Amino acid sequence: EVQLVESGGGLVQPGGSLRLSCVVSGFIFSNSWMAWVRQAPGKGLEWVANIKADGSETYYVDSVKGRFTISKDNARNSLYLQMDSLRVEDTAVYHCARHCGGSICSRAFDMWGQGTLVTVSS
Amino acid sequence: DIVMTQSPLSLPVTPGEPASISCRSSQSLLQSNGITFLHWYLQKPGQSPQLLISLGSNRASGVPDRFSGSGSGTDFTLKISRVQADDVGVYYCMQALQTPWTFGQGTKVEIK
Numbered sequence: 001e002v003q004l005v006e007s008g009g010g011l012v013q014p015g016g017s018l019r020l021s022c023v024v025s026g027f028i029f030s031n032s033w034m035a036w037v038r039q040a041p042g043k044g045l046e047w048v049a050n051i052k053a054d055g056s057e058t059y060y061v062d063s064v065k066g067r068f069t070i071s072k073d074n075a076r077n078s079l080y081l082q083m084d085s086l087r088v089e090d091t092a093v094y095h096c097a098r099h100c101g102g103s104i105c106s107r108a109f110d111m112w113g114q115g116t117l118v119t120v121s122s
Numbered sequence: 123d124i125v126m127t128q129s130p131l132s133l134p135v136t137p138g139e140p141a142s143i144s145c146r147s148s149q150s151l152l153q154s155n156g157i158t159f160l161h162w163y164l165q166k167p168g169q170s171p172q173l174l175i176s177l178g179s180n181r182a183s184g185v186p187d188r189f190s191g192s193g194s195g196t197d198f199t200l201k202i203s204r205v206q207a208d209d210v211g212v213y214y215c216m217q218a219l220q221t222p223w224t225f226g227q228g229t230k231v232e233i234k
Binding site: 037044045046047050059060061062095100104105106107108109110112113114115 | 172
């Protein structure tokens with residue numbers, strides 16, 4: 001069974017930092033592109049970042065560039081999101097998601113974690 | 123950035139009746155290799171999103187055949203042939219042609 005389990009969310013003051021983790025099981029993590037997608041309270045979905053299977057390439061939405069860093073540890077089956085200089089507008093549930101590996105679903109997110117809530121507030 | 127626009131934003135439906143959601147992109151989602159990077163997701167109440175349709179028309183594993191996706195270029199449609207009570211939630215289209223990947227605003231489907 002495929003599982004993605006996020007952790008690391010919480011309450012942090014503006015300007016602070018958090019590191020989110022996503023531990024996966026049930027598939028070959030080292031072969032998988034991965035992503036973080038967030039959802040502000042009562043709002044829609046926003047792609048945040050993704051990372052190539054071997055970690056050699058990363059991509060970010062402009063609003064987090066220079067503040068967030070996505071990484072993966074294939075030996076630990078873990079995806080991370082280091083979030084620095086947090087802003088109130090970063091408040092959201094953060095989901096990790098797996099890129100679909102097949103040619104018929106390229107660049108779709110076929111598996112999602114349940115999410116971890118990040119609240120940025122003073 | 124590519125802007126994704128869905129309509130309607132709210133869709134009351136009657137069980138057993140068809141339903142349709144439109145998604146338009148601000149530029150063509152057709153890549154030079156012939157692939158159209160448009161995906162559909164459903165977020166049921168209290169749950170994480172789930173993939174419904176990939177690359178415009180490919181149903182994801184386990185998705186009932188009452189769901190279908192169509193369209194090309196900038197205009198796409200998700201259709202439910204006969205809505206069931208379990209289909210309620212928010213439907214999102216998403217483009218993955220170029221970063222930043224962007225979602226539509228979401229269409230909330232609820233039972234009348």
